[in-house]
Amino acid sequence: MNKITRRQALGTTAGALSVIGLAGATAYAAGTDSRAAIPAGTVDEVYLGRRIQITAATGGGHHGGHHSPGLPTVRIDGRELHVMQNADGSWISVVNHYETFATPISLARAAVR
Structure with a gap:
């Protein structure tokens, strides 16, 4: 037994x-697919008096996007905002790198605030 x-x-x-x-x-x-959060089109809006433009990267050349190919280029009033996508699909920027954002547009709006 x-x-x-x-x-x-x-x-x-x-x-x-x-x-x-x-x-x-x-x-x-x-x-989950982290690439799903990358915007396919372009964004051009005015938020709190500042112009936000988001376009798809064209190959990562100098001043055409200092980041990996395929990541969007975020500009506020014509000046590039350096952004990075984390492994979990969230986004951070050099302006606010302690807080993560779900989309590049929410990241850009937070940088304007």
Whole structure:
């Protein structure tokens, strides 16, 4: 007669829950696409008296975008705002790099404020 001990039961349960948690996190990460937050078109608006322009990058040349190809170029009153996309899809800028934003337009509006 082989009985399972309480220690073995807790160890098995903890192992199973760890596997389930890891599988759920992996499935969520695979289902998200950080490129989805990159605007496809252009944005040209006036916000609090400042002109915000967002265009798709054209190849990452000097002053045509100091960032990776494919990331948008954000300009406020004609001056480029350097932006970066984090691994989780959120955006940060040099003006406010301690706060993350969901989209480049919300990032640009926060930089104007």
